[in-house]
Amino acid sequence: MMSGLSHVNAKEPPALxxxxxxxxxxxxxxxxxxxxxxxxxSLALDLDDDLHYAPGLLALTAARLLVQxxxxxxxxxxxxxSDLTLEYxxxxxxxTLELRDAKHTLSRWHFTLEQHRAARRLIEDxxxxxxxxxxxxxLETTCPTCGGPLAAGDECPACARxxxxxxxxxxxxxxxRFARPYSRQLISGFLLTLAATAATLVPPYMTMPLMDKVxxxxxxxxxIRFDLVxxxxxxxxxxxxxxxxxxxxxxxxxxxxxxxxxxxxxxTTFDHMLRLSLEYYGGKRTGDLMARLGSxxxxxxVFLSLHLLDFATDVLVILMTATILFVVNPWLALVxxxxxxxxxxxxxxxxxxxxxxxEKANRIWSEVTNVLADTIPGIRVxxxxxxxxxxxxxxxxxxxxxxxxxxxVNAVWSLFTPTVTLLTEVGLLVxxxxxxxxxxxxxxTVGVLTAFLAYISRFYTRLDSMSRIVSVTQKAAAGAKRIxxxxxxxxxxxxxxxxxxxxxxxxxxxxxxxxxxxxxRAVLEGISLDIAPGEMIGLVGHSGSGKxxxxxxxxxxxxxxxxxxxxxxxxxRALAVADYRxxxxxxxxxxxxxxxTIGDNIAYGKPDAGRAEIVAAARAAHAHExxxxxxxxxxxxxxxxxxxxxxxxxQRISIARALLIDPRILILxxxxxxxxxxxxxxxxxxxxxxxxxxxTIAIAHRLSTLRQANRLVVLDRGxxxxxxxHDELMALKGDYFRLYQTQRRQIEIDEISWTxxxxxxxx
Amino acid sequence: MIETKSNVDxxxxxxxxGRLVAIVKDGVEKVGVVPVRAFPISAPTAGFALLxxxxxxxxxxxxxxxxxxxxxxIFEQALSAREFTPEIRRLLEVSSFATPSTWTVxxxxxxxxxxxxxxxxxxxxxxxxxxxxDSHGVNYLIQSLNLLDxxxxxxxxxxx
Numbered sequence: 001m002m003s004g005l006s007h008v009n010a011k012e013p014p015a016l017x018x019x020x021x022x023x024x025x026x027x028x029x030x031x032x033x034x035x036x037x038x039x040x041x042s043l044a045l046d047l048d049d050d051l052h053y054a055p056g057l058l059a060l061t062a063a064r065l066l067v068q069x070x071x072x073x074x075x076x077x078x079x080x081x082s083d084l085t086l087e088y089x090x091x092x093x094x095x096t097l098e099l100r101d102a103k104h105t106l107s108r109w110h111f112t113l114e115q116h117r118a119a120r121r122l123i124e125d126x127x128x129x130x131x132x133x134x135x136x137x138x139l140e141t142t143c144p145t146c147g148g149p150l151a152a153g154d155e156c157p158a159c160a161r162x163x164x165x166x167x168x169x170x171x172x173x174x175x176x177r178f179a180r181p182y183s184r185q186l187i188s189g190f191l192l193t194l195a196a197t198a199a200t201l202v203p204p205y206m207t208m209p210l211m212d213k214v215x216x217x218x219x220x221x222x223x224i225r226f227d228l229v230x231x232x233x234x235x236x237x238x239x240x241x242x243x244x245x246x247x248x249x250x251x252x253x254x255x256x257x258x259x260x261x262x263x264x265x266x267x268t269t270f271d272h273m274l275r276l277s278l279e280y281y282g283g284k285r286t287g288d289l290m291a292r293l294g295s296x297x298x299x300x301x302v303f304l305s306l307h308l309l310d311f312a313t314d315v316l317v318i319l320m321t322a323t324i325l326f327v328v329n330p331w332l333a334l335v336x337x338x339x340x341x342x343x344x345x346x347x348x349x350x351x352x353x354x355x356x357x358x359e360k361a362n363r364i365w366s367e368v369t370n371v372l373a374d375t376i377p378g379i380r381v382x383x384x385x386x387x388x389x390x391x392x393x394x395x396x397x398x399x400x401x402x403x404x405x406x407x408x409v410n411a412v413w414s415l416f417t418p419t420v421t422l423l424t425e426v427g428l429l430v431x432x433x434x435x436x437x438x439x440x441x442x443x444x445t446v447g448v449l450t451a452f453l454a455y456i457s458r459f460y461t462r463l464d465s466m467s468r469i470v471s472v473t474q475k476a477a478a479g480a481k482r483i484x485x486x487x488x489x490x491x492x493x494x495x496x497x498x499x500x501x502x503x504x505x506x507x508x509x510x511x512x513x514x515x516x517x518x519x520x521r522a523v524l525e526g527i528s529l530d531i532a533p534g535e536m537i538g539l540v541g542h543s544g545s546g547k548x549x550x551x552x553x554x555x556x557x558x559x560x561x562x563x564x565x566x567x568x569x570x571x572x573r574a575l576a577v578a579d580y581r582x583x584x585x586x587x588x589x590x591x592x593x594x595x596x597t598i599g600d601n602i603a604y605g606k607p608d609a610g611r612a613e614i615v616a617a618a619r620a621a622h623a624h625e626x627x628x629x630x631x632x633x634x635x636x637x638x639x640x641x642x643x644x645x646x647x648x649x650x651q652r653i654s655i656a657r658a659l660l661i662d663p664r665i666l667i668l669x670x671x672x673x674x675x676x677x678x679x680x681x682x683x684x685x686x687x688x689x690x691x692x693x694x695x696t697i698a699i700a701h702r703l704s705t706l707r708q709a710n711r712l713v714v715l716d717r718g719x720x721x722x723x724x725x726h727d728e729l730m731a732l733k734g735d736y737f738r739l740y741q742t743q744r745r746q747i748e749i750d751e752i753s754w755t756x757x758x759x760x761x762x763x
Numbered sequence: 764m765i766e767t768k769s770n771v772d773x774x775x776x777x778x779x780x781g782r783l784v785a786i787v788k789d790g791v792e793k794v795g796v797v798p799v800r801a802f803p804i805s806a807p808t809a810g811f812a813l814l815x816x817x818x819x820x821x822x823x824x825x826x827x828x829x830x831x832x833x834x835x836x837i838f839e840q841a842l843s844a845r846e847f848t849p850e851i852r853r854l855l856e857v858s859s860f861a862t863p864s865t866w867t868v869x870x871x872x873x874x875x876x877x878x879x880x881x882x883x884x885x886x887x888x889x890x891x892x893x894x895x896x897d898s899h900g901v902n903y904l905i906q907s908l909n910l911l912d913x914x915x916x917x918x919x920x921x922x923x
Contacts, residue, residue, distance in 0.1 A: 046875075051847055053873035093901030094847040103780035113899040284883065356921055363882065363923075521900065717818075 028068065029059055032075055037061045040129070041122040043097075047110035048514040051094060056672045058097070058109060060122055062129060063281060065099070067107065078106065080130050086123050090522065095119060120562070157318045172477045174484060175300065178264050182257045189257065190312070192250035197316040199246055201324065202239035204454035206709050210327075212447030255305045262301030268292055269486050277493040277578075287373030288366040294484060296362075296479035303476035311469040314462045315752040321459050324445035325452065329444055336456055339427045350416055357409030359478040364405050368398045431456055446541050493559050499576040505583045506568050507664035507695035509554065515562035516549055523549045524718045527563070533664075536696040538706030540736060541715035550715070551667045552698060554582055567665070585663030587690070589670035592656035595639035598627055601653055602634075605661040613660060621656035622686040623649070655686045666691060668698040672705050680705065703743055712736065773822055775837045783841050785821060796821060798841050803848070804904065805889055811838070825835060825848065849875070850904045851895065854915035860922070863898070870903065877901065882922050 026421070033039065038061060047057035048070040049753050056070030065078045078084065078099060084106075086096040093113050093467060099106045111119065115591060128134075168502065210232045219222050273280075325333035375382060375391045382391055435449040509531040516524040524546045531537055539547040552558050553565060562573050572580055585605075593601050594647055603609040609617075618624040626649055630636040638645060638653075645653070651671065658666065671687065672680040691698075691708065700706050712729055714722040714736045719733050728738035773785045778794065785796040793815050801810030811824040827835050849870035858865040867876045877897035879885070884896040891907040908916055 047872075051844070051872060053849075053870070053875045068829070091845055092847045093897075093899055098781070100780060105781045108781065116899075126804060288883075359921075518900075 001513075029057060029066070032059075032066055032077075033061065037063070041118070041125045042116055043111065043118045043122045045109050045111045046096065046115065047112060049110070051110060056109070057123065060126055060129070065126070067109070070109075076107075082130060084130060086126050088123055090116070096188055097123075109689035111577075119126070151295060172473070172480050175261070175265075175304070175480060179257075180259060181264075185253055185257045189250050189254040189309075192246050192253065193309070193312055195318060196243050196246035196250055197313055197320060199239050199243035200458075201317070201320055201455075202243075203236050204451050204458070205324065206236050206239075207447075207454050208451040210447070210449040211450045212445045216446055251309070254309050258301055258305035261304060262297055265300060265483065266293060269297070269483055272487050274488075276491050278552065278560075279492045280489060287369035287371075289486075290373075291366050291369050292482050296384075296482050298482070299479045300476050303472055303479075307472040307476070311473075312464060314466045314469070317462045318459065318466075320410045321455050328448055328451065329438075332431070332435060332438060332444060332448070332452055336371075336427065336431050336452060336459075339423045340428065343423055346416070346419065349594070350412060353412055354409060355478065357405070357412065358475045359481075361402070361405050361409060362475075362478050362482065364398070364402045368395070368402055369397050371395045386570065406589045428453070428456060493556055493577060494573075495577055496574050499579065500570050500574045502568075502570070502575060502579055502583075505664040507583075508568050509556075509695060509697075510566040510567070510569070511550075513563035514550075514553065514560050516546075516553060516558065517561055518549075522718055524543060524553070527718075527720055529713060529720065529723070531695055531697070532697055534693055535711070536691055536698065536709045538703075538709035538712045539697060539699045539715060540703065540706070540712050540739060544717075545715040546718040547715055548669060551669050551697055551699060554665075555586060555667060582661065583664045585661055585666045585694070587651070587654055587658050587666075587668050587671040587687075589673050591650045593639045593645075593650055593653065595633075596637065597635045598630075598638055598653060599634040601638060602656045602660055604657055609660055614656075617656040617660040618653075620659050620686070620689045621652045622682065622689075623652035623656050626652075646679070648682055651679075651683055652686050655683070655690055659690055664694060666694045666696040668696065668700070670699050670701055671685060673701040677702075686757060703740055714739075729760060771921050774831075775834045777837065783837070785815075787821065793821065797845070798838050799845075800842065803846065804892065804894075811842075813838075833840055848902050848904050850906060851911075851915075853912060854918045857921075864922075866895075868903070877903070880923075 029039070029042075039059055040062065043058040045058055045068075048054040048056070049607045054070035056073075057066075057068040059066040062080075064080060067076050067078075068074070069076070081101065085100050087100060089096055089098075090113060094110055095113055095116060096110050097119060098108045122685045210229070211703060213223055214228055214232075273289070273293070307585060320339060322333070371391070371394050375395075382388060431452055435444070436450060438444045439446060439449055509529075511527050511529045511531075514524055514527040515522070525551065527546075529537075538549060541547055549558075553560050554563075556577060558571060564573075566572065567575070567583075569579070570747060594604065599611070599614050602614050602623075607614075611634075615624065618627055618634075627634055627636070638650075655671075668687070668691075672683055684705070688708065696709075698706060698709065706712060707726070710725070711723055712726060713720055714729065714734075716735055722729055722732060724732070730740065773787045775796075776784050776786065778784050782794055783796050783798070785793045787793060795816035797814045797816075797818075799812050799814060800807055801812060809826055811827060812820050813822040813824075815821050824830065827838065829836055849872045851868045851870055853869040854866060855869060855874075856867040863881070864879050865876060866879055868874070877899075879895065880898050886894045886896070888894050891909065893905040893908070895903040895905065897903065905911070905919070908919065911919065
């Protein structure tokens with residue numbers, strides 16, 4: 001049983017506060033234990049009574065609860081009596097555990113939510129020992145920290161992904177994954193670059209004999225040998241034409257490849273994004289995600305096709321030139337290359353500075369698009385409250401920040417290029433000076449000096465363009481990082497490694513001890529419910545009581561934090577996500593219609609559905625007739641920029657959509673809340689058709705909508721408080737009764753003030 | 764103009780379980796009441812409320828001065844027991860400039876370490892305040908960039 005402690009430790013994420021690792025106090029704990037006393041569970045306390053960070057420990061053995069107080073590190077113990085209880089609660093990220101006997105509180109301990117699971121485990125063990133129960137054998141196959149099913153090798157997939165590792169900084173190299181399919185083209189492109197570069201280096205070499213064998217002798221009175229001139233000038237022309245042809249071929253090939261790499265990157269990222277859970281979308285803003293997919297991939301593409309290619313050429317030119325120069329005259333070559341290290345050092349220094357700048361500029365740019373993404377969809381609210389000025393100021397501010405950041409970056413890198421140019425000029429002077437001195441001492445010919453000057457002007461232009469690569473590489477790397485941030489994001493709804501195959505479900509749903517939290521707020525706790533195939537459950541409760549979260553968990557938009565949801569006895573985390581969702585039909589409060597025809601929208605979940613099926617589904621959803629009344633019938637365009645439909649009509653289309661896939665499990669999430677009671681009556685018929693024979697979980701604001709439900713489940717602040725039929729719950733005179741009464745009064749008020757009779761009475 | 768007036772017609776005590784009890788009119792005892800601040804960050808000293816165990820408002824206090832002394836102490840003590848927004852005074856170390864990143868910081872409640880999941884978890888409140896949310900949903904406050912030392916500012920700047 002000693003494994004209790006080590007087990008918990010092993011499963012905890014590595015990023016522990018320095019003061020919360022139980023290992024730090026473990027030797028002290030061993031001293032506290034009696035010879036044969038074994039540790040069953042432990043919990044690292046990391047906050048003292050005043051909620052300041054301080055390490056402490058809570059340890060449970062078979063006979064007592066041991067505590068090392070965070071404040072003064074003293075130990076106390078509590079023998080496990082039958083009247084002791086441990087009370088857990090948390091608020092704003094701080095959890096509190098209270099030990100009570102029948103009459104009063106004995107002690108109270110605080111810790112951060114990092115220890116939340118260890119605490120749950122400790123409480124479970126505490127209750128078990130106190131009540132004299134043995135450990136539940138099913139616990140052995142479930143993860144000790146989160147209660148999810150264990151994969152092979154005792155590893156919990158849910159806990160393994162909680163490890164927080166940042167993506168590597170060598171992000172651009174990771175683009176290789178997308179380049180590999182094109183390695184043949186890339187290699188031929190590289191060979192062409194090599195050849196083209198070599199060809200461009202021929203002309204300066206030709207100046208050497210032109211100078212020494214033609215022009216200098218002419219100056220000394222020897223007539224010009226036109227045969228030699230023809231040969232050399234012909235060589236110049238041939239080299240130029242060759243360089244042109246090769247350059248064209250390599251640019252074309254590499255541009256094609258990089259465009260394809262960019263497209264692959266985009267589609268892969270989008271595919272990955274689609275697989276991410278709703279949790280990811282909840283925390284991201286549309287503008288930011290769109291910027292990542294659109295402009296960042298484009299930037300990477302331009303980088304690959306233009307800048308990287310240029311850079312490769314630059315490096316080749318420099319290497320080849322340096323070789324030629326050394327072969328011709330090592331001393332002059334050495335002097336010529338002198339400024340090179342200085343420039344390389346400059347590039348290195350500026351690189352870091354620029355990268356941060358560009359990363360920052362990217363983030364600020366997202367801020368600019370975020371203002372747009374906020375304002376344009378909410379334009380009705382903006383106009384209704386006459387806040388155009390305020391949004392304009394917000395946009396202007398975002399732009400101003402963008403300018404400020406860019407100004408700072410530009411200040412650095414605008415200085416950079418001229419400095420390189422200056423160094424180039426200085427380098428030329430050095431070559432002139434040293435070259436003339438060498439000519440005067442007859443160490444080199446005038447031809448060699450002219451060749452050097454011709455080479456070096458090319459050489460330094462290359463360095464100049466290489467300096468530009470610094471900024472574009474950093475921009476592309478920053479872009480790649482943001483792309484890989486999306487790609488590296490593991491879906492919090494992971495596909496099981498070895499999914500259980502299902503054909504058709506019967507539709508039995510079993511929720512056992514389900515818990516879920518958003519950040520530090522517990523939304524659901526200890527939800528247990530068995531739903532028989534074909535049964536209709538109505539979820540009732542105030543807003544914020546956890547109804548929507550519960551259906552989101554059932555749809556597996558999120559994974560449960562604790563406990564398990566089983567369908568036909570199989571944990572839904574063990575099923576392939578798409579397989580499972582194919583069996584779930586969903587009708588939402590705000591039906592979303594994609595741009596396309598009504599027929600396409602109905603067939604969204606089953607694209608291969610025949611026309612007869614679509615019509616049948618629409619008919620059952622009471623949508624057939626109004627669709628036929630539209631000028632283009634089922635071919636009418638809807639969605640953004642399409643035909644405008646009323647809320648009730650859109651809802652009926654979405655009901656038809658759910659009917660068409662014929663799911664065993666049906667989720668109605670406030671399906672009738674957005675429409676008035678008149679329209680609700682119209683939809684109700686469609687809903688009745690939909691619900692028939694399917695396991696249904698329905699959330700409805702109007703309790704009257706749930707009259708068909710077999711059982712009503714009343715939720716309050718994340719817990720089930722009542723379960724039963726309408727009459728049963730009314731007789732109970734509890735939460736449901738109160739909800740019902742409130743609503744009936746509300747309806748009466750509405751009716752009095754809106755019906756003609758009501759108006760008369762008011763008059 | 765909508766106005767909210769303070770209504771102080773309750774007194775407070777703690778029961779043996781340490782729970783806060785409000786004695787409202789006619790001597791009715793409400794167990795498990797919770798004091799809250801309405802604007803915990805932007806105006807921590809203006810606007811308080813006392814909620815009952817179901818989360819309904821029992822009383823509204825525009826400031827604590829309207830409470831008699833013993834009650835005020837209980838009220839303040841109960842507030843501080845619920846509030847946990849450590850204020851970051853210094854950033855000592857960040858594991859990487861890419862997220863998720865582990866930050867080692869010094870706060871007004873002592874040194875700690877937490878995981879920042881993404882740059883979007885650093886939010887700008889009413890300037891110059893910043894709010895940092897860690898992977899467990901704990902909120903940390905940064906009063907102002909200018910109050911941090913150079914090293915902290917440099918680290919933080921890489922995330923802004």
